[in-house]
Amino acid sequence: MKIARFYQKTLFGMFALMGLIVASTSALYVYTVDRQLNDDLKKNSRAIARSIADSNIDVIVNRNYSALQSVIDQYVEIPGISYVFVVDDHGDIIAHTFVPGIPDEIAANYRGNKDAYDRVLPGMGRFAEVTAGILAGQAGRVHVGVDKGYIALQVQTAIGKQVYLLTIVFLISVLVSYGLMYQVSRPLHHLTKHAWHSFSDGEQGEPPHPTQVVNLLQRTDEVGELGRIIRSASWREL
Amino acid sequence: MTCVDTGTTRGLGHTRPRALTWAAVIVCLLLTTWEAAYAGGATDAGRTAGGLTDIRLGMSADFTASARALGIELYRGAMAYLLPVNAAGGVNGRHISITTYDDRYDPDLAIANTLKLMDRDHVFALFGYVGTPTMNRTLPLLRMHQEEDFYLFFPFTGANTNRIPPYDQFSFNLRASYDQETRGLVDHFIGVHRTRIAIFYQNDAYGRAGWGGVRSALAKHGMEIAGEATYRRGTPFDQSYDRQVAIMQKIGPDAIICIATYPAAAGFVRDMRNRGVDTPIATISFVGSEAMLGLLSTATGTSNRNYTARLVSSQVVPSYFDDSIAVARDYRKAMDHNRASLMPPDSVLSPNGKQPEHPYVPLEYSFTSLEGYLDAKLFVTILRRMGSAPQRSDLAATVMSLGEFDLGMGQALSFGGSTGRRQASDQIYYTVVKDGRFVPFRDSEWEEWAKP
Numbered sequence: 253m254k255i256a257r258f259y260q261k262t263l264f265g266m267f268a269l270m271g272l273i274v275a276s277t278s279a280l281y282v283y284t285v286d287r288q289l290n291d292d293l294k295k296n297s298r299a300i301a302r303s304i305a306d307s308n309i310d311v312i313v314n315r316n317y318s319a320l321q322s323v324i325d326q327y328v329e330i331p332g333i334s335y336v337f338v339v340d341d342h343g344d345i346i347a348h349t350f351v352p353g354i355p356d357e358i359a360a361n362y363r364g365n366k367d368a369y370d371r372v373l374p375g376m377g378r379f380a381e382v383t384a385g386i387l388a389g390q391a392g393r394v395h396v397g398v399d400k401g402y403i404a405l406q407v408q409t410a411i412g413k414q415v416y417l418l419t420i421v422f423l424i425s426v427l428v429s430y431g432l433m434y435q436v437s438r439p440l441h442h443l444t445k446h447a448w449h450s451f452s453d454g455e456q457g458e459p460p461h462p463t464q465v466v467n468l469l470q471r472t473d474e475v476g477e478l479g480r481i482i483r484s485a486s487w488r489e490l
Numbered sequence: 491m492t493c494v495d496t497g498t499t500r501g502l503g504h505t506r507p508r509a510l511t512w513a514a515v516i517v518c519l520l521l522t523t524w525e526a527a528y529a530g531g532a533t534d535a536g537r538t539a540g541g542l543t544d545i546r547l548g549m550s551a552d553f554t555a556s557a558r559a560l561g562i563e564l565y566r567g568a569m570a571y572l573l574p575v576n577a578a579g580g581v582n583g584r585h586i587s588i589t590t591y592d593d594r595y596d597p598d599l600a601i602a603n604t605l606k607l608m609d610r611d612h613v614f615a616l617f618g619y620v621g622t623p624t625m626n627r628t629l630p631l632l633r634m635h636q637e638e639d640f641y642l643f644f645p646f647t648g649a650n651t652n653r654i655p656p657y658d659q660f661s662f663n664l665r666a667s668y669d670q671e672t673r674g675l676v677d678h679f680i681g682v683h684r685t686r687i688a689i690f691y692q693n694d695a696y697g698r699a700g701w702g703g704v705r706s707a708l709a710k711h712g713m714e715i716a717g718e719a720t721y722r723r724g725t726p727f728d729q730s731y732d733r734q735v736a737i738m739q740k741i742g743p744d745a746i747i748c749i750a751t752y753p754a755a756a757g758f759v760r761d762m763r764n765r766g767v768d769t770p771i772a773t774i775s776f777v778g779s780e781a782m783l784g785l786l787s788t789a790t791g792t793s794n795r796n797y798t799a800r801l802v803s804s805q806v807v808p809s810y811f812d813d814s815i816a817v818a819r820d821y822r823k824a825m826d827h828n829r830a831s832l833m834p835p836d837s838v839l840s841p842n843g844k845q846p847e848h849p850y851v852p853l854e855y856s857f858t859s860l861e862g863y864l865d866a867k868l869f870v871t872i873l874r875r876m877g878s879a880p881q882r883s884d885l886a887a888t889v890m891s892l893g894e895f896d897l898g899m900g901q902a903l904s905f906g907g908s909t910g911r912r913q914a915s916d917q918i919y920y921t922v923v924k925d926g927r928f929v930p931f932r933d934s935e936w937e938e939w940a941k942p
Binding site: 314315319320321322325348349350353 | 597622623627650694695697699701706718721
């Protein structure tokens with residue numbers, strides 16, 4: 253199944269354009285989803301930190317560590333929330349969710365009133381940590397760590413689905429375009445055969461089938477017009 | 491219970507209108523009376539031969555997962571006391587039964603079980619719950635249902651959550667608290683100049699309760715926890731604890747207090763000793779000492795190492811081999827006599843009829859089953875005080891009026907009094923392994939562990 257050479261260029265141009273669309277759409281999608289997920293997870297984790305800090309003041313101030321641990325244990329079951337720890341007014345960590353222990357990087361840098369930390373914990377990954385003050389920070393702070401790897405995984409999953417869908421659309425487009433091009437270029441083949449046959453005494457291959465010539469000459473478009481001109485010219489030459 | 495209006499007989503042809511109305515009234519009265527009896531919580535659907543209803547207690551505990559030895563042994567101990575009581579006619583003619591549900595040491599399941607026990611089974615009281623994280627999540631339910639007078643009796647935990655407001659009023663404890671256990675251990679270690687005390691704990695509400703106790707006890711000496719390592723609830727014995735051991739080696743403590751369950755405590759001790767670290771290690775009562783000893787003995791058999799040296803366990807009940815204690819003798823006799831009938835129902839041990847891969851082998855005696863035995867004995871004492879028609883609404887007042895009493899433990903116990911005590915015992919006992927079993931560790935013997 254052959255198509256005209258100048259249509260091949262058009263087809264190539266279409267494929268290139270399609271590829272550009274897929275690439276740019278995917279890039280925009282990754283950027284948007286990544287940003288959206290990051291923002292949502294940070295907002296959620298801040299809300300969690302705020303919720304623990306505000307609704308467990310009695311538990312924290314009364315040093316009911318067991319009840320406090322029960323509270324924070326429930327939050328790390330939320331996807332994306334990797335760790336929670338609570339610091340008291342003396343700067344001591346009084347409840348946390350780390351196993352097998354508090355990472356050295358956190359133990360070395362958690363005091364102070366910072367609202368957010370970016371952490372890289374060896375063997376654990378990269379984390380965005382947000383904090384909320386208990387009684388405006390007077391009674392300590394709640395820290396909630398969000399796994400950036402989780403966000404990346406979510407983005408990868410989403411983009412994977414997107415690329416899968418676009419690939420299917422792309423393949424269907426290729427097949428449809430190729431079919432259309434073939435349909436468009438087939439009369440040109442017949443016209444070429446007709447011209448060669450008319451002007452070269454049949455030296456160039458097989459002559460077109462008479463029905464193909466009739467169909468060609470009956471066309472009302474430019475191809476049919478060109479066919480009729482070729483026939484008139486060949487008669488005149490005779 | 492709502493009685494439905496039977497409507498008028500108009501349009502139905504005037505057939506026996508008065509009879510229908512009377513029948514409806516009688517049905518309503520019967521249902522209301524039945525519901526009132528149920529809501530009072532005095533009784534249960536089962537009836538004894540004498541026509542009196544049974545008293546049903548509700549227990550949610552781990553019967554199939556990582557801490558199953560604790561739930562099963564606590565139940566066995568309680569039944570060792572209750573079976574002879576029931577055989578002798580019960581309490582004021584009423585038999586006492588325990589309805590059990592498996593919570594696999596999972597707080598969410600414990601909540602679901604508690605709702606079933608209160609709303610569907612209409613138990614007289616909640617009894618013998620096992621574990622801090624499960625109890626912590628259950629207590630708010632008791633607060634929500636406080637008009638129905640549900641109380642949690644003698645949970646197998648020493649956490650403070652049910653010992654301090656706002657949940658102290660919904661629970662009664664027999665055992666001493668984790669704060670008391672850890673304070674005793676810290677004081678003894680410091681007494682032998684082991685001042686750098688680290689902690690290995692289950693990273694949940696139970697572990698945190700013990701952590702808080704150690705921290706508070708050290709603070710009284712002007713000290714801090716030397717370091718800590720944690721593990722996840724449900725971690726099995728055969729898993730490696732090398733990461734935790736590495737942390738401990740880095741800290742280099744004089745002593746380590748384990749707030750763990752028996753699989754993790756045994757695994758940690760094994761890996762510590764395998765790495766050549768002979769630091770004294772202490773466990774608290776919740777560990778399930780005999781189950782831990784069983785695992786360590788198995789490990790000893792395969793490695794020829796002595797894993798039980800320099801291992802001390804605090805207990806909240808006395809040694810069951812101490813013949814000077816009346817209840818210890820009674821307990822052993824009851825366990826021996828009823829051994830075949832003490833296990834929880836198969837429906838709890840084998841959910842959906844599926845047999846566990848490693849069927850549980852009951853212990854001959856244990857501190858846990860002795861505690862269950864004492865729990866049941868104390869509850870029966872309370873019931874006897876309540877007379878022939880016990881009502882759930884009278885439970886708290888009866889307990890608080892007990893004052894000082896004796897369960898044969900060789901120590902005075904008390905509820906109520908001027909301080910409104912809701913914890914009967916403050917006594918801690920220390921034990922070490924000798925000749926393959928836990929024996930009392932006297933105060934004078936701590937000197938042998940003095941830091942060189």
